[in-house]
Amino acid sequence: MSADAPRLVVMIAGSRWENTRGTDHRLAEALAKRASVLWVDPPTPIFGPAASGRPPLRPGYALDGIKPGMLRLRVAAPPGFTKPVLRDVVKALVGRAIRATLRELPFEHCATILLSPREVFPVGIGGRKILHVTDDWVAGSAMMGLSQQAVSSTLHSNIDEADTVCIVSPSLGALITDRNPGCVPVILPNGCLSSSGSGQRSNSGAAPERRAVAALVGQLNERLDLDLLDQLVASGVEIEVIGPRRERDPQVRRRLDTFLASEGVSWLGEIDEGDAFARMQTAAVGITPYADTVFNRASFPIKTLDYLAAGMQVVSTDLPSARWLNSEWVNIADSATNFVHMVRQALAAQEPDQFVAARRSFASQHTWDARARQLMAMIDKGD
Secondary structure, X not given: OOOOOOEEEEEEOOOOOOOOOOHHHHHHHHHOXXXXXXXXXXXXXXXXXXXXXXXXXXOOXXXXXXXXXXXXXXXXXXXXXXXXXXXXXXXXXXXXXXXXXXXXXXOEEEEEEEOOOOOOOXXXXXXXXXXXXXOOOOOOOOOOOOOHHHHHHHHHHHHHHOOEEEEOOHHHHHHHHOOOOOOOOEEOOOOEOOXXXXXOOOOOOOOOOOXXXXXXXXXXXXXXXXXXXXXXXXXXXXXXXXXXXXXXXXHHHXXXXXXXXXXXXXXXXXXXXXXXXXXHOOEEEEEEOEOOOHHHHOOOOHHHHHHHHOOOEEEEEOOHHHHHHOOOOEEEEOOHHHHHXXXXXXXXXXXXXXXXXXXXXXXXXXXXXXXXXXXXXXHHHHX
């Protein structure tokens, strides 16, 4: 390969491209402005409900374009590929497909970024290996429907294999060092949308008129403090909910049913990202009502920074990631009573336009583009 060939980053994602957009999607798009990206979907079963759009059995994988600078690799896998007896077989199939694809592409492969609790670094492809740990995958394994033992074992192996380990929050540090005391992880937090991005309102001009509603944006699942949401409803706060339901626990399902059907709660489901951002720009306050769990304490909710990018007031439960931001624009509640009080106070506030601009200015330091620059610097350091 010529030294002048354009560079390519392999991104082994934790979800399929068509799934709900998360850290891997947004980071991949930001990276694609700096290098070509080969997005690798989780394996697709050849039979069953999840087999829709599976690649052909021969050669067992398919390559297609997603958008400029981005390609997607889909790999076919036998039924039951998550079971222990087949895991090694599927890992070999994925690795073979990646190696074959890299041979076909006119790019210089410079790095592999792994963001999955299930997959491993493929052998024999070179380049810098970066493990990006986006959650406490071990603590959250049941919520993801995965074996805790398998997730822990895979994580240990990937930490040892990686040249660099990134974590989205300082609280994940112990998860890494407990498995490899010699590994010093790098903090690479989640980012946010740009307030001047495509289809979004510019920073210029007067702030939009705000609706007296609290916005809850993102996936609805076991992360949420449903007791806290019930207290908000009981206090008379109007809540606009944007995002898909992804709960697994039957009790959480019943409670979400009740919450979403409550008077004063409107649920829009999963809508286009640009449309969601437009609604956020007209809501008075964004809420991050996460329960106090090991999994959540290690998380870095995307929604908090997105609220700030939209110029919204923000109220969050007491998460280490919220404190890490160290911003006067993030109101951190240390109790349910304080959370409700802060939300009601935000709804009643009459704010000057410069407060909105200040929140957007703070968020502009934490965009996905900023995170991609940091990640590319790690890759360049290893070249």
